[in-house]
Amino acid sequence: QCCWVRRSNFLLFGTTVLYLSFLMLGAYMFWWLEYPIEMQIRDQLRLLKKEFLEVFPCVSDEGLEDLIEKIILANNRGVSAANNVETEPNWSFGQAFFFSGTVITTIGYGHVTPLSRGGKVFCIVYGLLGIPLTLILLTAYVERLMIPTTWFLQFLNSKFGHLYQSFNIRMVHFATVATAIISLFFLIPAAILSYLEPDWDFLDSIYYCFISLTTIGLGDYIPGEGTDHKLRPLYKVCVTFYLLIGLTFMMLLLAVLYGIPQLNLGIYCLLESDE
Amino acid sequence: QCCWVRRSNFLLFGTTVLYLSFLMLGAYMFWWLEYPIEMQIRDQLRLLKKEFLEVFPCVSDEGLEDLIEKIILANNRGVSAANNVETEPNWSFGQAFFFSGTVITTIGYGHVTPLSRGGKVFCIVYGLLGIPLTLILLTAYVERLMIPTTWFLQFLNSKFGHLYQSFNIRMVHFATVATAIISLFFLIPAAILSYLEPDWDFLDSIYYCFISLTTIGLGDYIPGEGTDHKLRPLYKVCVTFYLLIGLTFMMLLLAVLYGIPQLNLGIYCLLESDE
Ligand SMILES: [K+]
Numbered sequence A, B: 001q002c003c004w005v006r007r008s009n010f011l012l013f014g015t016t017v018l019y020l021s022f023l024m025l026g027a028y029m030f031w032w033l034e035y036p037i038e039m040q041i042r043d044q045l046r047l048l049k050k051e052f053l054e055v056f057p058c059v060s061d062e063g064l065e066d067l068i069e070k071i072i073l074a075n076n077r078g079v080s081a082a083n084n085v086e087t088e089p090n091w092s093f094g095q096a097f098f099f100s101g102t103v104i105t106t107i108g109y110g111h112v113t114p115l116s117r118g119g120k121v122f123c124i125v126y127g128l129l130g131i132p133l134t135l136i137l138l139t140a141y142v143e144r145l146m147i148p149t150t151w152f153l154q155f156l157n158s159k160f161g162h163l164y165q166s167f168n169i170r171m172v173h174f175a176t177v178a179t180a181i182i183s184l185f186f187l188i189p190a191a192i193l194s195y196l197e198p199d200w201d202f203l204d205s206i207y208y209c210f211i212s213l214t215t216i217g218l219g220d221y222i223p224g225e226g227t228d229h230k231l232r233p234l235y236k237v238c239v240t241f242y243l244l245i246g247l248t249f250m251m252l253l254l255a256v257l258y259g260i261p262q263l264n265l266g267i268y269c270l271l272e273s274d275e
């Protein structure tokens, strides 16, 4: 089946080495880009504490450290000690709906997390049921969406089939679908988010869309966290639907990519073993 | 092809309604389980601030709020103001390697995140290249692992094929593979983690393994964050390999499950449209 590589295990070994180098390259690049900023923030914090102790001389070092430790502990558990965000609870309906959605899509921002033992057990059970359910449902929608996508490919074939090779037409087809999906689920939402979120610029918003729709979900940018207004629960529910629909179209994009036979041949050689 | 449901769109509609109810059930349950604990932590924080102001009467309300806000801002950016964790930077090699690994596996704990514009852009590019590479590499390993797994199924068929139905043998096969994978990648690692991590009990460790190997990656539990010793970079690298190998075996488990034809028929009816 694979004529140009007989010993596919060597290819797999090579890819594994490449992968480890890629991880180390990432480690080096992130260290190089982020380390100076981290040190800068650390210095600012050290200065902040020093100034606080100077302005309020009655405060003891231990007293301040103890306060800071407890504030950080609570913050890592998702509860902020700052007064300005104390108006709305984390586990309001909108927030809890958003959390449920991010668990079963495996995005998992983790800005709020279950703290009780019951919450953790429920989270496991909920994921066990919800993740397969999400996969099945989104795949069912992708199957439906493949129908017009395939029509479009057939249209391109009937129109340009006598002029260009099948592979080229498939590439044009993929590029068109990709452009549509990137516009609808990255560029337009990013423009809306950079308008709605006070502290996000366009790069932040694109970064948010990318990190979310790849299901990485780092949780450093989350819509509706900065501002605190009445429509926030509704906003959270809308974002949940954006994520679900966006993920469906990301799966559609992958399905179109997998549908190109010439692209998959190389990968097939790597995947298939000699036996 | 699907005899028992002709109008598959109704089935899809039903599943969508079920899915939305499932999301709302999750929202309700998380709210019910977590809301009281959140309120409790909020009360503790309010008391903590009140006591701090009583013990150190020279501190003004505004001064304290300002300090807390800045500490929380830095903490949300991944930098802790507490003295006891100030010894090792976030972006050491081990940590950055771990971060790279969690980005391209889409786990994305998000306990540290890129702060610079360059870091965010690099994170997008790194994910764009790394996520497909991870998928291809892990799938290649799953293909290799399917060989002994299929041998085992053939062995079961030759031994019990005259006694039991094909479906029952496949279920026993799946159950055996599942038990092995759960033991090797959930129970044993959880036992090791609950021994190594000072604040984790067995439930926390199982919860960590589940949240990680489903790629949800909430980031509330991360190995090697509590303690601060010299082997931490090595520990982080080991955890990265645990995650990569664990994800491979999770994919193997899914591949075995998808291999059961009788199970997939029902799902197939939902996926396939009438046209
Ligand atoms: K994730």
Ligand SMILES: [K+]
Pocket: A106, A107, A108, A109, A110, A215, A216, A217, A218, A219, B106, B107, B108, B109, B110, B215, B216, B217, B218, B219
């Ligand atoms: K995550």
